[in-house]
Amino acid sequence: MAVPVDEAGISETNVYKERNGAKSMDETRRTTINDFLAQLGLPPGDPSNFHRALTHSSYAYEAGTADNERLEFLGDAVVGLAIGAALFQMYPNVNEGALAKMRASIISATSLGAQAARLGFGQYLLLGKSEAQSGGRERQSILADAFEAFVGAVYLTYGWDTAHHWLIDQFQTALQEASKGQGDFKTELQEILQSRGKGVPEYRLLRQTGPDHDRQFTVGAYVTGSLSGTGMGKSKKKAGQEAAKAVLGKLGEDS
Template sequence: MKLSAELRAFEARIGHRFARPELLVRALTHGSVSSTTRADNQRLEFLGDRVLGLVMAEALLLDDKKATEGQLAPRFNALVRKEACAEVAREVDLGSVLKLGRSEMLSGGRRKQALLGDAMEAVIAAVYRDGGFEPAREMILRLWGRRIQSVEEDARDPKTALQEWAQARRLAPPKYVELGRSGPDHAPVFTIAARLDNGEEAEATAGSKRQAEQAAAKALLNRLESA
């Protein structure tokens, strides 16, 4: 298979030249455009998530040889979560080469955090299957490099941080309540409230329940910590 000039340029951005170009094509194929003869990237995404996790765990151990498991865990979560993968995807302009169905393209799929994060994990798996662990490891460390050095001990996702805030004050875990849903089926918008037993709550709206929950938790945590 011969890659287009656009995909060759993407190879240069991630720093890996594929011996099996079909792996890259599959990694960039979203389910909205797959068919019986055109596989999507979901299985590669599953594998890439595990490869990324192993590389990040090893990198964090080497970066701070005195850190405890309790210190390493939130750093690890910050580096492998979907938001971090999507940030890296944006830096290498993955969205411009993502293969999407018409409905996803019209709803801004090339900019969606979930799609970009999933595709970045799939690309990691494609590199792993194409060249083995070392090329995948080298690419991940190169693309995530500055994040590994700068990640903070308390870099945990907002839902986890809010739950820990509540537990420290002997409150029940936060509850997340869907207040509303709008937009078409292919591009829904959710409004979620994060609530605590003490009556505190905050709302947020996003293109997925997970993102809305994270945003609501962050808004509530910011309010509580600034009070």
């Protein structure tokens, strides 16, 4: 994939080099970044974008160079699309609201910061003196921003396919475990109804059958006073969850 070119015909990489001249990157830094790319399973490439991705604003201010914030903006979009598309394909029966929660959890600042720390981003960051002395290399927000900027650099350097595959590799476990904790249908239903101005659902026990050791409960979920779904279970709690799930299914059909 070609690096985007602006109206003046200057690529993102060349703008960076022109702004920073000889100070942009020495051979030691170039070698260090190439080694880091190899460590992360990425092919050799022009390290200029990665040098910028690992340049924090505190260092940029002191050195009079460009920081990683524009690449962070780009990487945020790439991460969101890659993870969103993966969830869409992996969980065909999960509704939009649950998918959004799963994606938000996977790409939260906490999650991205943890990924960056696991991959050793901290030691490659360029930080201002004060930021470095105050523990910036381990700071979650800085690591999360650097991770997004790095992804932006991967996209610019290698294109969508490489960026997408690399991200999926990093988040494979998180993607596979994303559905855990998504079974609280009552909470999900309440959030959706409140967002639509329909208040809080009410749950009523409609009937219970069977002997004491094998009771079966039927619970109804009422929305704005009307019975909107029913559920059955071995406990009132389970039956209530099933009733909420039934209402969510109807809402999905109507949307």
